[in-house]
Amino acid sequence: MIRIRFADGGATLETDRIRHEALNTPVINKGSAWSAEEREELGLLGLLPCHVSTIEEQLARVYRNYQQRKDDLDRYLYLTDLQDRNETLFYRLLLEHITEMMPIVYTPEVGVACQRYSHLFHRPRGLFIDYPHRDQIETMLRAWPLAEHTRAIVVTDGERILGLGDQGIGGMGIPIGKLTLYTLCAGIHPATTLPIVLDVGTNNPALLNDPLYLGWRHERVRGEEYDEFIEQFVTAVEKVFPNVLLQWEDFAKDNARRLLDRYRDRILSFNDDIQGTGAVTLAGWLAAVEISGVPLAEQRIVMLGAGSAATGIADQIVAVMVEAGIPLEQARRTIWLIDSRDLVHTRRTGLEEAKMVYAQPYEALEGWAREGDGPFTLYEVVAHVRPTCLIGTSAQPGAFDERTVREMARHVERPVIFPLSNPTSKSEAVPVDLIAWTEGRALVATGSPFEPVVYGGRTYVIGQCNNVFIFPGVGLGVLAVNARRVSDAMFVAAARALSVFSPARQDPTASLYPSLTGVRDVSRAVAQAVAAEAVRSGLAAPLSADEQAARIAATMWTPAYPRVRKMS
Secondary structure (H helix, E strand, C coil), X not given: CEEEEEECCEEEEEECCCCHHHHCCCCCCCHHHCCHHHHHHHCCCCCCCCCCCCHHHHHHHHHHHHHCCCCHHHHHHHHHHHHHHCHHHHHHHHHHCHHHHHHHHCCHHHHHHHHHHHHHCCCCCCEEEEHHHHHHHHHHHHCCCCHHHCCEEEEECCCCCHHHCCCHHHHHHHHHHHHHHHHHHHCCCHHHEEEEEEECCCCCHHHHCCCXXXXXXXXXXXXXXXXXHHHHHHHHHHHHCCCCEXXXXXXXXXXXXXXXXXXXXCCCEEEHHHHHHHHHHHHHHHHHHHHHCCCHHHCCEEEECCCHHHHHHHHHHHHXXXXXXXXXXXXXXXXXXXXXXXXXXXXXXXXXXXXXXXCECHHHHCCCCCCCCCCCCHHHHHHHHCCCEEEEXXXXXXXXXXXXXXXXXXXXXXXXXXXXXXXXHXXXXXXXXXXXXXXXXXXXXXXXXXXXXXXXXXEECCEECCHHHCHHHHHHHHHHCCCCCCCHHHHHHHHHHHHCCCHHHCCCCCCCCCCHHHHHHHHHHHHHHHHHHHHHCCCCCCCCHHHHHHHHHHHCCCCCCCCEEECC
């Protein structure tokens, strides 16, 4: 048994595990840093070298070993092995080298590839809730070794792993990576986090035909059977983890918003692909709007891609406009969505509800000069709408071409251009081109990391529109004040808090987003904004601002070795 008590950013641990068990429990293990007193009390004498290391000595050693790894996959495996042995040292190392290591611990290609090496992991990496055992979901949840401490769950069904598509149970790399960022960026204690994959089969023929694939070899369950399975899962979560925060992650567009809408008022949950992406984009957009000087009422936003991420962004932009006094329908008409078929307009049939509210009146398009009789092209939309902002969530590399961007820049002094698709190979444009095509006037943010751009003797730092600036802080805020639900207003509050940190507000060549080195300060500010909104809206108990701040501070864990005592 392990007892963990959290207070003031730290943890006190008590355990009845002795000798090798203490060394093999990652949340407890200190490696060579066990003190002389602890070695004596826990029966570790003789199991460790004589020297008692400081954590600084250990950090120097593991970082040197990390630097000797030959590629990102090898580095990922090394860090995973460290996480499996000593979580405190793992998170301390990441904090010390966050800019260098975050792409390693949260790169989907690497995480998915490493599922092939799952036999190398020394402990369960998460829970695999499979459809054939759907009547035993509660039993599976209770099997998690630290179930009694669980506060945060990230769950996926592996169908839409960023630009990689259907990865089956290989999608486990995403919940593991997301929860690693909860701990790294917002101090959510790793012992309270639980990654889950819902194994409902896969439609990826490479996996179905792979004799080494470890998941359920079956085409994906759909329709009523799928919905019943999700209901069984949610019901079991409510029973086993009644106060948990559940984050829906990388579900396909046909399920993502539907599941969010179905369960958001029933359990404490949100969808990062919809709400988190919306909030982090909104934050950068708010900073860009202030820099550009174009009033909210005069904004015109064209979005290439109209999936759950795009409509999530649109919803939050509209929410800010409505807060500013712009009528709802007028605010919606500022958004122009282009999906894989055409511009979203009122003569389109079969539109999903999330898109339908943004359908532009077809009558307003009838006078447009066209270059053909087919669907409206991005260039045609840009030429007629003259957008102040162009956002891409289409995963179409090069879609923001020179002709289109130059046309946009002819009509806007500071064009705001966000090619957000990732990984890098899917980006709608690369920053070096966007800066050149707009003569250095564009305000650019990307979904993937890019190097700074040198143009006209100036260096432009490219901000990454990274959800890591939002979702860990949202989780911290709702958990700290025990919020009952996660509301859209909390994400708008989170976006406003993040926007304040934009370096571009002071320097026009600086990034629209802050450096990762300050992500814990950002997460704390986001958490405070979310907590305040939860209290204001009645979704949390009445707490003063000082009480909210104290709870947030107490919830944020700092990776330092606690004193471990043997239970009497």
